[in-house]
Every structure is written in C-alpha cells, then in structure tokens.
Amino acid sequence: MHLSRFPRRRYTAGPTPIHALPNLTKDIGGANLFIKRDDLLGGAGGGNKTRKLEFLVADALAQGADTLITCGAVQSNHCRLTLSAACTEGLKCQLVLEERVAKSYDEDASGNNFLYRLMGVEKINVVPGGTDLGAAMVETAAALAAQGRKGYIIPGGGSNSLGALGYVACAEEMLAQSFEMGLRIDHVVVASGSGGTHAGILAGIHGNNAQIPVTGVSVRHPQARQEASIAALAASVCDRLGIAAPIPAGEVRVADAYVGEGYSLPTDSMAEAVQTFARREGILLDPVYTGKAAAGLLDLARTGHFAAGENVLFVHTGGAPSLYHYRADVLRSV
Numbered sequence: 565m566h567l568s569r570f571p572r573r574r575y576t577a578g579p580t581p582i583h584a585l586p587n588l589t590k591d592i593g594g595a596n597l598f599i600k601r602d603d604l605l606g607g608a609g610g611g612n613k614t615r616k617l618e619f620l621v622a623d624a625l626a627q628g629a630d631t632l633i634t635c636g637a638v639q640s641n642h643c644r645l646t647l648s649a650a651c652t653e654g655l656k657c658q659l660v661l662e663e664r665v666a667k668s669y670d671e672d673a674s675g676n677n678f679l680y681r682l683m684g685v686e687k688i689n690v691v692p693g694g695t696d697l698g699a700a701m702v703e704t705a706a707a708l709a710a711q712g713r714k715g716y717i718i719p720g721g722g723s724n725s726l727g728a729l730g731y732v733a734c735a736e737e738m739l740a741q742s743f744e745m746g747l748r749i750d751h752v753v754v755a756s757g758s759g760g761t762h763a764g765i766l767a768g769i770h771g772n773n774a775q776i777p778v779t780g781v782s783v784r785h786p787q788a789r790q791e792a793s794i795a796a797l798a799a800s801v802c803d804r805l806g807i808a809a810p811i812p813a814g815e816v817r818v819a820d821a822y823v824g825e826g827y828s829l830p831t832d833s834m835a836e837a838v839q840t841f842a843r844r845e846g847i848l849l850d851p852v853y854t855g856k857a858a859a860g861l862l863d864l865a866r867t868g869h870f871a872a873g874e875n876v877l878f879v880h881t882g883g884a885p886s887l888y889h890y891r892a893d894v895l896r897s898v
C-alpha cells in the first residue's frame with residue numbers, strides 16, 4: 565500500500581503506545597491482553613476520530629473549505645474532535661446533533677457538550693432521532709453557500725473510505741510496532757460503531773496480508789447489519805487503495821451481545837468493564853463505546869474465546885471526556 569499518496573494533516577506527534585495489561589491478564593488467566601492507546605491521539609481529548617480527520621481535513625483544505633460540517637449523537641466524540649481540528653486549522657465548525665435518545669440534548673450538559681461550547685462551535689442544530697442527517701448537513705452547507713462561504717461535509721463518525729484510511733494507517737502502525745516489540749499479535753478487538761475504525765483496520769491488515777483476526781464489538785446495530793456495513797465500507801477502502809483481492813466474508817466479525825438496550829444506554833457489563841479498567845490498570849474508558857467494547861473483550865477472554873498464551877490487542881478508541889456526563893451510569897454497582 566502507498567498511503568503517502570493521500571494528502572494528510574498531522575494531529576499526533578508519533579505512534580500511540582502499545583502496552584501490556586498485566587493485572588487484567590493475571591485476573592483472567594489465559595490469553596495475554598495488550599492495549600493500543602488511541603485514546604492518547606492528538607486533538608482535544610484524544611480518540612479515534614483524530615486519525616480519520618487527518619485525511620478528511622486535508623481534503624477539506626484542498627477544496628478551499630472555510631467551515632467543517634459534521635453530525636453525531638448529542639455527546640459525540642467525533643463532533644468534539646472535528647471542532648478541535650477546525651480550531652487548529654483556523655476553520656469554523658457547525659454541528660448537526662441527533663437526539664437518538666429522546667430529549668437527551670441539554671445545552672448545559674457536561675462532557676463533550678461542554679467542550680463544544682468551550683471550543684466555540686459556530687452553530688449547533690439539534691434534530692430528532694431518525695432524521696436524515698446527510699440531508700440536514702446538505703442544508704447547512706447550502707445556507708453557508710448562500711452567504712458566500714464554503715462548507716465541507718464530514719459524514720457521521722468520519723466513516724467514509726477517505727476517513728477510514730486513518731485506520732489503515734493505524735493497522736500499519738500496529739504491525740510495525742508489533743515487529744519492533746517482538747510481539748506476535750494473534751487477535752485484535754475494537755469497538756464497531758459507524759465502522760470506519762473497524763473497516764480501516766480490516767483493510768489495512770488485509771492489504772498487508774497479516775492474517776490477524778479482528779473482532780468488532782458492536783455498540784449499536786445487530787450483527788448481520790453491522791457486518792454488512794463493515795464489509796461494504798472495507799471494500800470501498802480496498803478500492804481506494806487499489807487492493808484487488810476481496811476481503812473474505814468470514815474475516816468480517818462482529819459481536820453484538822454487549823449493546824444492551826441500545827446505543828449509549830448503560831449496561832452492567834459496561835459499568836463493570838469501565839470500573840475494572842480504571843481500578844486494575846488506571847485506564848479510563850467511556851460508557852458508550854470503549855466500555856461496551858471492553859465488556860466484550862473481558863467476556864470473550866473469560867469464556868475462553870482466545871487460546872491460553874494468545875496475544876490479544878484491544879484498541880482503545882478514546883471517549884473518556886464523556887465520562888463526566890455519565891457519572892451515575894459508570895459508578896452503578898454491578
């Protein structure tokens with residue numbers, strides 16, 4: 565692959581660390597657990613969207629945009645990091661926020677909501693759950709055009725084939741690190757939401773013929789729907805990269821048992837995972853994504869899904885700034 569053909573801005577100084585999780589490994593017994601610290605990426609508060617935005621914002625700048633337009637849920641990490649990138653680049657930023665849970669938007673809420681205001685978001689348009697967010701962003705761009713301005717629309721989660729290149733780059737980074745460290749990675753576990761992260765990692769591993777299984781832990785959709793969308797997105801990433809061999813269907817793996825009642829709604833296993841990572845490893849997860857993904861990791865490890873002695877790498881995709889909004893959900897006793 566030849567990623568340097570694609571224009572890219574840089575928002576992180578170097579690779580994010582990979583390190584062992586010795587206490588969790590000891591507690592569980594069996595597989596050896598490791599973590600890739602993408603919570604330590606650049607951008608205000610860090611997290612996975614920063615890697616996607618490196619490619620998306622480079623494209624926005626190449627097109628002469630003055631405003632980034634994107635969408636997400638009311639506590640969206642992606643919206644926070646898009647706004648942060650806009651601040652860095654001297655661009656404006658307008659957000660469309662979807663109330664996936666009715667009446668969940670509160671202007672005075674903490675977490676990412678607070679950060680939208682702190683970083684000076686130009687405009688927030690709150691829309692009901694189920695709204696066509698693409699159409700809402702096109703309207704936002706049209707309103708800007710009417711004022712002689714130029715918006716650049718970034719899809720939810722930054723998950724198109726351009727944004728997903730950020731996670732192709734991450735896959736290459738992980739492979740290089742694992743070689744340097746002498747660490748044979750046998751399995752990767754990552755949260756699977758809008759899908760750019762999961763699909764990008766899959767395409768990167770496939771393009772390098774590294775043959776490492778990747779399990780995406782769904783945070784929203786049922787397995788069949790999520791696997792179909794990951795397969796489609798990964799295929800379009802492969803197209804963009806000129807990877808001819810298709811990804812075999814069996815390599816798209818989604819576990820959907822950790823979603824609970826729905827996106828962003830708390831579960832006991834999420835709270836247990838957030839508490840366990842904090843107390844045993846001093847690592848902050850978030851309740852919406854990494855808490856549910858880690859619940860999947862812990863359950864799969866405890867139930868013998870990975871063989872004893874296998875090295876399992878959990879990709880920490882960030883999200884901790886939202887913890888301050890969801891205090892009761894993560895402190896609940898489990």
Ligand SMILES: *Cc1c(COP(=O)(O)O)cnc(C)c1O
Nearest residue numbers: 641757758759761853881882883
């Ligand atoms: C967006 C997000 C994810 C999911 O990544 P996708 O590429 O949307 O699947 C995981 N973790 C955190 C913290 C996120 O903000």
